[in-house]
Amino acid sequence: MARLASGFWVGAYLQRLRLADLPVYVTARGDAESGAVLVKLATLDGRARLFHRVTTPEGRRWDILADGPEPEVDAAIARQRGFDPDLWVLEVESRDGRHLLEEDGLAD
Template identity: 60%
Template structure:
């Protein structure tokens, strides 16, 4: 079994990679440092946004990023507020990228 990174450690590494790619990112809600779920929101700066949640493929056990919401930013924010109300241990990361770059598909972040 592969050891899992704590949420806090993964988020710090992710923010560092985003910084190296000149993609502004902010922690907008802090969750449980060891095992909190992570949602990444990308504000496209045109009034729209998308959000992904780290999840597991139930058949393979592999980690995957699943789209949680996509559309007008106000609607995405409302969906995230509902998620946060259900799970106070949830981490929310917000990225600002006109191109929608999240780096979530890159090695080390995609799994």
């Protein structure tokens, strides 16, 4: 199966979030062709969750990389960026925890 270029996927995800009235920010711009993507979900109560895409025998899916107080999640992002400078980091703000990653076209 062909993979979408990272920049293309990010652009589509940003548009979908904006259409759903979910604030989103690109906090680190990665490689447009093959950069990995992290999505930080800030629930605006001092907590956050960090998602990354994993590949399993069943296919690709989004999994939680870090979950907890926002400074701890930010530290996890900094560690990931330390060994992957081509990494995209997107931050979604949603009090009710919406991130849309499970929706068709974004989940895999």
